[in-house]
Amino acid sequence: MSWTRRGEGASPPEQALEAILARIPGWADAPLRYRPVSGGISNTNWRVQAGSGAGDEAGADVFLKVPGRGTEMFITRAAAHEASRRAEACGFGVAVLDYLPEDGVEIFAFLESFRASSNLDFLRPGVRHNAVRALRAFNDSPALTLTKTIFDMIEEHVRQVDTVGGRVPQDTAFLMRRYGEAKAALLASGLDLVPCMNDTLAGNFMLDAADQVRLVDFEYASNNERAYELALWFDEMAFPADVEREMIEAYWGRWDVGVAARTQVLKALGDLKWATWAMIQDSVSTLDFDYYKYGTWKLSRARTLFHHPDWPRWLRLL
Incomplete structure (x- = not known):
């Protein structure tokens, strides 16, 4: 699946993602590219890579999900974030890199060697x-x-x-x-x-x-x-x-x-x-x-x- 550079998003899900990316500390002006990750039935999931502009060295990929419409009816995002941290501490979760409470968005390390x-x-x-x-x-x-x-x-x-x-x-x-x-x-x-x-x-x-x-x-x-x-x-x-x-x-x-x-x-x-x-x-x-x-x-x-x-x-x- 091809990458989309920030600023080139055309679909509503891409534009929603780009609005969130602009609010992530340190990423406001960074060159970024992203592509969807299949599998979710409640949210849209994305793989995001920083440092993807001309002449920039690519950084480590991250995984980010954008809450789907209506999911606030049964998901408490702060509680989900606490559980993600707990799983990481147990040794069987994924590293949690950041959390945007106003958007209910968690950012995780991308598991390159896992599927x-x-x-x-x-x-x-x-x-x-x-x-x-x-x-x-x-x-x-x-x-x-x-x-x-x-x-x-x-x-x-x-x-x-x-x-x-x-x-x-x-x-x-x-x-x-x-x-x-x-x-x-x-x-x-x-x-x-x-x-x-x-x-x-x-x-x-x-x-x-x-x-x-x-x-x-x-x-x-x-x-x-x-x-x-x-x-x-x-x-x-x-x-x-x-x-x-x-x-x-x-x-x-x-x-x-x-x-x-x-x-x-x-x-x-x-x-x-x-x-x-x-x-x-x-x-x-x-x-x-x-x-x-x-x-x-x-x-x-x-x-x-x-x-x-x-x-x-x-x-x-x-």
């Missing part, structure tokens, strides 16, 4: 186990300022769908009844609140040639139920049952029927959360992404677990 992973990468046991170690390190770090549980997220999104006039499924009453059952059972069992990414899709795990893992994108991070982190990851990876068991053992040090049941219940809630989020984005986002299709797929998976014959047993095992 975004795909679901296929997690077919390799080494990648899976390295990812579990990274997640566990972040989960075991000191508490974040923001606590936002999976219940908070779902209930917030339900209100927001109503506010923006988003589409709702015909079986909403059933879905929310199952949600209520899960919430009551999980709260009765007690929550283990720890720092969680809350967004464990494959693209948020960066890999190098040795399969070392770095975690990126902490926009949705908060203190949340510990078991939700793996549950959501299992949702995203679509692991078969034997791999889920392997990863539970790797994370917890043993396989436990109660943890396994908790994971299944939280997988359903994770899909319900992101399906509801997608209906909000379907109404407000300007990005070229089929949020409705994404949300429909998530709802289908949630229904599979909500209708599962073991649902009552899982709730009892919590």
